[in-house]
Amino acid sequence: MTYLHILTYASVAVFVVAIVVRAVRLATTPVHLRWELYPVAHEKDRVRYGGSYFEELDWWTKKREKSMLGELKVMIPEILLQKGLWENNRSMWLWSLLMHNGLYLVIGFAGLAIIGALAGTATEFGSLIKQVAYIVGLIGYIIGVIGTAGLFVLRIGSYRLRSFSPPVAYFNLLFLLALFATGTYLFAVGNEPVDAIAGFAHELITFSPNAVPAGIGGLHLTIAMLFVLYLPFTHMTHFFTKYFTYHAVRWNDEPNLPGSKLEKAIQRQLGYPVSWAAPHLKADGKKNWADIALDTGEDK
Amino acid sequence: MPKHVKITDIGKNPGQQLTHVNLADLLPLPPPYDKLDEQPKWAKIKPEHKEKLECTLDDTIAVGFPRPKTKEEEQELVDKFLSGLEKLLTRENNWTFLQPLLLTLEHCAKCQTCNDACPIYTASGKNDVYRPTYRSEVWRRIVGKYLKPGGKFFGKFTSGDIELNWTTVSRLMELSYRCTLCRRCAQTCPIGVDNGLITHELRKVFSQEMGIAPREIHEKGSVQQLTVGSSTGMTPLVVKDNIEFIDEDMYDRTGIKYETPWDKKGADILLIHNAGEILAWPENPGAFAIILEAAGMSWTMSSEKVGYDGINYGLWYDDFQLARVALKHAEIAKKLGVKKIVMGECGHAHKAIQVIADRVYQGEYNIPRESAMTLLEDIVFSGKIKFDPAKNDFPVTLHDPCNMVRLMGIVEPQRRILRYLCPQFREMTPHGVENYCCGGGSGFAIMSGHNFQDWRLSVSGRMKLKQVLEAFDDYPGPEQKKYLCAPCSNCKGQLRDLFGYYNVWEKSRIQYGGLVELIVNAMVDVKGEFIEWEFH
Ligand code: SF4
Ligand code: SF4
Numbered sequence: 001m002t003y004l005h006i007l008t009y010a011s012v013a014v015f016v017v018a019i020v021v022r023a024v025r026l027a028t029t030p031v032h033l034r035w036e037l038y039p040v041a042h043e044k045d046r047v048r049y050g051g052s053y054f055e056e057l058d059w060w061t062k063k064r065e066k067s068m069l070g071e072l073k074v075m076i077p078e079i080l081l082q083k084g085l086w087e088n089n090r091s092m093w094l095w096s097l098l099m100h101n102g103l104y105l106v107i108g109f110a111g112l113a114i115i116g117a118l119a120g121t122a123t124e125f126g127s128l129i130k131q132v133a134y135i136v137g138l139i140g141y142i143i144g145v146i147g148t149a150g151l152f153v154l155r156i157g158s159y160r161l162r163s164f165s166p167p168v169a170y171f172n173l174l175f176l177l178a179l180f181a182t183g184t185y186l187f188a189v190g191n192e193p194v195d196a197i198a199g200f201a202h203e204l205i206t207f208s209p210n211a212v213p214a215g216i217g218g219l220h221l222t223i224a225m226l227f228v229l230y231l232p233f234t235h236m237t238h239f240f241t242k243y244f245t246y247h248a249v250r251w252n253d254e255p256n257l258p259g260s261k262l263e264k265a266i267q268r269q270l271g272y273p274v275s276w277a278a279p280h281l282k283a284d285g286k287k288n289w290a291d292i293a294l295d296t297g298e299d300k
Numbered sequence: 301m302p303k304h305v306k307i308t309d310i311g312k313n314p315g316q317q318l319t320h321v322n323l324a325d326l327l328p329l330p331p332p333y334d335k336l337d338e339q340p341k342w343a344k345i346k347p348e349h350k351e352k353l354e355c356t357l358d359d360t361i362a363v364g365f366p367r368p369k370t371k372e373e374e375q376e377l378v379d380k381f382l383s384g385l386e387k388l389l390t391r392e393n394n395w396t397f398l399q400p401l402l403l404t405l406e407h408c409a410k411c412q413t414c415n416d417a418c419p420i421y422t423a424s425g426k427n428d429v430y431r432p433t434y435r436s437e438v439w440r441r442i443v444g445k446y447l448k449p450g451g452k453f454f455g456k457f458t459s460g461d462i463e464l465n466w467t468t469v470s471r472l473m474e475l476s477y478r479c480t481l482c483r484r485c486a487q488t489c490p491i492g493v494d495n496g497l498i499t500h501e502l503r504k505v506f507s508q509e510m511g512i513a514p515r516e517i518h519e520k521g522s523v524q525q526l527t528v529g530s531s532t533g534m535t536p537l538v539v540k541d542n543i544e545f546i547d548e549d550m551y552d553r554t555g556i557k558y559e560t561p562w563d564k565k566g567a568d569i570l571l572i573h574n575a576g577e578i579l580a581w582p583e584n585p586g587a588f589a590i591i592l593e594a595a596g597m598s599w600t601m602s603s604e605k606v607g608y609d610g611i612n613y614g615l616w617y618d619d620f621q622l623a624r625v626a627l628k629h630a631e632i633a634k635k636l637g638v639k640k641i642v643m644g645e646c647g648h649a650h651k652a653i654q655v656i657a658d659r660v661y662q663g664e665y666n667i668p669r670e671s672a673m674t675l676l677e678d679i680v681f682s683g684k685i686k687f688d689p690a691k692n693d694f695p696v697t698l699h700d701p702c703n704m705v706r707l708m709g710i711v712e713p714q715r716r717i718l719r720y721l722c723p724q725f726r727e728m729t730p731h732g733v734e735n736y737c738c739g740g741g742s743g744f745a746i747m748s749g750h751n752f753q754d755w756r757l758s759v760s761g762r763m764k765l766k767q768v769l770e771a772f773d774d775y776p777g778p779e780q781k782k783y784l785c786a787p788c789s790n791c792k793g794q795l796r797d798l799f800g801y802y803n804v805w806e807k808s809r810i811q812y813g814g815l816v817e818l819i820v821n822a823m824v825d826v827k828g829e830f831i832e833w834e835f836h
Contacts (some may be wrong), residue, residue, distance in 0.1 A: 030395035038709040050733030084490030089413035166460030238407045245492025269743035272392040293623035297815025
């Protein structure tokens with residue numbers, strides 16, 4: 001067992017656990033008050049102009065029609081094409097597009113390499129996968145380098161970005177750049193990059209660790225695994241927390257209907273003890289939320 | 301171009317002003333409002349106020365908090381602030397917004413995409429302090445350094461440097477009142493991070509933990525509403541008197557006789573106005589009554605304390621004040637046994653009762669609530685009232701109140717009415733959910749202490765003024781009368797001040813007013829013109 005094998009097992013394990021913990025933590029936070037922002041993507045026809053069910057007379061007597069397809073229609077162009085940046089931050093768009101898609105392709109490359117390793121390169125399927133993986137990986141690493149380098153230069157060059165950037169913002173970009181650059185170099189030196197990755201993956205899957213791949217392959221995998229280890233502790237988790245920011249907040253227009261599950265959840269929360277210190281609240285750490293909300297101070 | 305300000309500057313140079321607003325830096329307005337020497341000059345903060353009150357952010361004061369006298373007092377306030385920030389991140393104290401807040405805390409990519417969406421930042425000539433991300437970053441850095449495990453060692457690297465001292469806290473307190481909570485910035489964030497939410501939550505720390513909020517929205521606002529009955533100071537007796545007077549006045553003006561129903565048990569609709577309308581724009585509640593009566597609706601107003609004032613300032617700064625007022629509204633509606641509560645033309649009252657308080661209402665207190673826009677649309681197109689759109693044949697544009705439109709999705713009902721009743725209706729750019737705030741949101745419209753009015757009319761309202769003028773650029777002068785429809789009491793307050801400040805009535809002959817006034821103006825049964833073409 002080499003350091004790289006240990007690092008890989010550890011990184012993947014930490015990644016999975018940390019992401020699950022973060023997702024559970026976010027998913028189990030209390031039901032919040034509504035804070036939606038229009039357009040709400042699952043509104044059927046009204047989404048065109050950002051309308052809501054509040055536009056209907058006696059809306060609570062009508063069936064609400066939701067379109068999950070509507071949410072996908074917003075999320076997919078956002079994830080794949082960085083639509084938000086295209087519309088509101090054009091100078092960053094191209095670089096971000098290349099960086100994000102580079103990352104998707106590199107993940108795809110790793111996935112294909114693993115499938116290839118499992119299928120065995122001797123089979124026709126295996127060799128086809130290998131060829132596809134090669135193309136996917138090559139493009140992914142190259143556009144990743146271009147995109148990340150572009151973002152780095154932009155961040156240094158633009159006052160607006162530079163002025164509000166903590167050191168970690170540069171570190172993250174350099175980390176990603178190192179990942180993409182070593183990957184690109186792996187392809188450039190022509191040492192059968194797919195075989196190197198697939199071979200390593202095979203060793204991991206079959207629990208038969210051998211040596212660290214020689215040369216740049218070893219370095220690249222080390223950087224990649226450190227990145228996997230690091231990512232769950234950064235803002236880059238937005239790759240999945242976007243589900244919450246969009247679906248659970250921005251588009252959360254679920255009304256609190258009498259007798260609903262939502263109402264019950266809130267009932268529990270209204271019983272939470274409150275310890276805010278401002279005098280007008282008269283909270284003491286024992287009175288609950290509802291007690292304080294019902295005390296209007298009228299009699300005083 | 302304003303001088304650059306770094307995030308770390310917020311805690312530096314105590315006693316000195318962090319930034320300045322120079323009129324020459326501000327976003328240019330269209331002619332004839334473009335001459336620098338004709339820009340209204342700002343009132344100076346009185347020296348005694350400068351000496352006594354915290355005012356080192358920019359050139360104005362919103363909160364007006366007295367300067368602590370000793371270092372110990374300062375430290376106590378800083379500690380309180382930090383304990384408030386901590387409570388903001390707990391389930392018990394802040395279940396109301398914890399999930400969105402955590403998401404916003406942890407996922408900003410510092411791409412600054414949101415900056416240009418902010419009308420305050422843009423109108424200020426791009427002053428760093430007014431960037432939507434400035435206060436957010438300060439908050440994030442404080443949390444990163446002082447509340448996160450290991451923050452003292454890693455905070456500087458992971459969140460960025462910051463010094464938490466009274467200078468930081470006092471400037472942040474003022475800065476939390478330099479954002480109208482319009483959430484236009486949040487709309488453009490690709491990740492779904494919400495800088496408007498941070499303003500809201502910071503204001504909560506100041507109010508709920510430290511007992512600090514501008515007098516106009518707390519003492520004179522939500523507290524007065526709960527104790528006297530209305531933030532206007534009107535008691536139940538006074539409000540009934542005023543409405544009686546309005547009923548009579550409407551008869552004189554229109555020839556239509558009606559009597560506003562009070563406390564009618566079992567009515568279908570409880571109509572709640574922003575009580576400011578009754579005092580400042582009586583024609584608005586009057587027009588509502590004319591329409592509802594003409595359509596034969598079963599409706600009532602409430603003369604119980606709080607029941608005749610739909611405002612709910614807690615929405616902007618304090619969850620408990622919000623809930624207190626909202627629960628009172630529901631309790632009154634329940635007692636009357638109405639089928640639904642309809643909010644008059646007031647955006648924040650709409651959002652407070654329909655959206656934000658929605659999840660606070662439990663069981664029988666959860667009485668259906670509806671927007672006046674929807675009800676009015678139904679009435680206008682029901683055929684119950686005869687209209688002659690030719691009576692409204694003058695240029696009309698529509699302001700979209702953020703609370704009603706971007707934050708509630710009530711976009712089309714008011715437009716369908718205007719397209720039908722106003723032959724010269726035109727949109728401003730941008731409009732609908734992408735509108736610009738009037739600049740009076742989140743309490744600003746009622747805040748005029750010291751020289752805050754200068755700030756909100758020169759900076760936060762600037763983009764709106766520009767938009768309105770451009771919407772009428774085919775008739776720029778005073779020869780043609782024009783109407784800006786703003787179906788929100790707060791927005792009207794801001795627009796009145798804005799138009800007065802820049803002499804818009806004299807220079808461009810633009811009148812502002814609500815939607816119901818246009819509806820009544822087009823009614824065949826109403827003799828002559830209902831809209832008064834004089835500035836008030
Ligand atoms: S709030 Fe959103 S748009 Fe603004 S800097 Fe952060 S990630 Fe970018
Ligand atoms: S909420 Fe509105 S005013 Fe506040 S920072 Fe965002 S865009 Fe600017």
